[in-house]
Amino acid sequence: MWGLLHALVRRPYRRLAAMRENPLPFQQKWLAYLLRQGSKTHFGRAHRLTPTLSYEAFRTQVPVRSYEDLYPWIEQALQGERDVLWPGFVRWFARSSGTTNDRSKFIPLPPQSLRYNHFQAAKELFATYLTLYRHDTHLLAGKIISIGGSHQISHVGPHARYGDLSAVLLAQMPAFYRLFRAPELKIALLPRWEEKLPRMAEALLRQRKAIVGLAGVPTWTAVLFEELLRRTRAAHLLEVFPRFEVFFHGAVSFTPYESLFQRYLPSPRVRYLEIYNASEGFFAFQDQPDQKDLLLLVDHGVFYEFLPLSSFERGAFEETLPLEAVRVGETYALVITTTGGLWRYLIGDTIRFVSTRPYRLRIVGRTRHYINAFGEEVMVENAEAAIRAACEASGASVRDFTVAPVYLEQGRRGAHQWVIEFITPPSDLAHFAEALDRELRRLNSDYDAKREGDLALGPPQVVTVPTGTFDRWLAQRGRLGGQNKVPRLSNDRTYVEEILALATLA
Structure with missing residues (x-):
């Protein structure tokens, strides 16, 4: 069978x-x-x-x-x-x-759109995984955790209904595929993340041996994993879910989270597959073992x-x-x-x-998330790679971050201000900042040119904020939930000033 x-x-x-x-x-x-x-x-x-x-x-x-x-x-x-x-x-x-x-x-x-795009792509993603790992997978004998955002379904007049993409997909998902997901829909469809998180943790801990994977956003997956570790006092997630084998991730780059998830799931048998999907469509996914390119x-x-x-x-x-x-x-x-x-x-x-x-x-x-305040043209991929390198150099792990310029003023050089919420802070923040700067200069010649001699652009300014600051900022903007993201880079200080103001109130 x-x-x-x-x-x-x-x-x-x-x-x-x-x-x-x-x-x-x-x-x-x-x-x-x-x-x-x-x-x-x-x-x-x-x-x-x-x-x-x-x-x-x-x-x-x-x-x-x-x-x-x-x-x-x-x-x-x-x-x-x-x-x-x-x-x-x-x-x-x-x-x-x-x-x-x-x-x-x-x-x-x-x-x-659902039939030809979202559901067809999802079928082919799982078909690809089962083909690549057909001799070493238990995917169809277990359940995959699905983390979405606020799964509330709301009405717009008599004709239209709306919700997060995950809500719509769950509402329209073929019954066959619901057999392989967890937790149950009545929990997955809860609108408030603050209520859903503990309910989800309780439900998943009741079926530990059934869980074989997870599909979600790294940021919110980390929040769920921290809650599960807090409840179980386990050293890592494989003590909680011993059959866990795959994490399908998307929405944000996985680069800054790689070292963190290696601690959560410390086994070479756990696989990571990136997907490129959004409300507008499902466009690409990773179809080769150990290759990060997306088909x-x-x-x-x-x-x-x-x-x-x-x-x-x-x-x-x-x-x-x-x-x-x-x-x-x-x-x-x-x-x-x-x-x-x-x-x-x-x-x-x-x-x-x-x-x-x-x-x-x-x-x-x-297209709008880059920093070019000084002609440095730093893209998101540069910032995420620099965060990863700084974490590896310092033993730190990052929960979330955003970057904005500190503009040139009389007597003061310009700089990039990195506002970071750590899970594991570095023992030496200056060493972390130096590693960050060093990797950015290696990756981006325009940034390196502006940093030459500290004339146009000074070294990065790293500011730490308390645990939960970014969540409070998202909640304040009505965006707390699995599919909402903190903007990584901005050419103005609007986001950073709001976040720093919240941090001072903590």
Whole structure:
């Protein structure tokens, strides 16, 4: 029976293999499908979409849009109007707090988006894992912990409902896959994290031997693990869940958390697989053992375009490229057209291809999350790699951090201020800061040039804040929960000043 079940669940892997071998026809197929569906909508008629429209005409007739640009159309769909961005009524929306805008985002999730993208990609992720580790896995004989955000389902008028993406996926998930997840839905759907955390810990401790993995955001997974260790007084999580074998992680880079999770799960048999999913879509996942590159999912209801970061910074949005024109090593802002009715949507992520045969990538950062206050152009990946190096050099582990500039003033050099909440603080904070600076200079030549002689940019200023400061800041902004993130980098001091003000009250 188990052999038959494995064979059935692994079946989507063959589809993925075909996609890797010859990806471009799949993109052409989805563009044709999207244009065919789009021609039936108000948006399509306003932009003269037809089923036979060429890609060049599509680029000309439909401008690249941010969420704010697309929101007037989304608002019509929220109010119950049909055929706005996608044919028919859209009954489900994923509410995303985002990380660059205070207003919540409402991302349409028609049935085709769930079927062709989110659920299909999840099936292929698990099929890939079961194929890669078919001789050494108990995944189908146990349960995977799923950590989401605030799983409250709310109504927008008589037609539409919204919640975190995890809430919508749980509500629509095929019953077969619910057999392999924990905790039970009545706990997973609790809206308040403060109530859900202890209830989740209690429920999971009742089924210790069944837990074989976890899917979630590293930040909130660490919070859950700390609660489980506090309750059990175990030395690490493998004493709590002896069969634990895999952590599927996403939403934030895992780089700053690697050393921390090695302490939580101190065994080489525990595997880590990164996924690239968001409310807007499931775009890529790690498909090779011991390789951190992510396979772009080209047959999953998304047509991709790529805007060179230099073009984005100039506002030259007409310079987007199709998949076949991308180059290895260049940084692109990701532009998507989806079965959710997002048309040439600038999602806000930046990626870099490491291979085009097949198309594999790494997430570099956010279009708005970088620091360039002094011409140093520090990206999120630089900051996260520097945190990891400083932790390794000092034995520290970091719970959360954010970075902002300290601007040049008369008699004072500019600098970067790192506000950090440690789980294990370094014994010597100055040594930690030196290691941070050293790694940044090694990784980023622009930063290194600005640091030369301490003339334009001084050494990093590391400020520690008490445990729970970042959680209080997220709660104050109504964002406490599994899918919400602390912005890593900012070109102004708004976030940092708010966090430091909270820290002084602690």
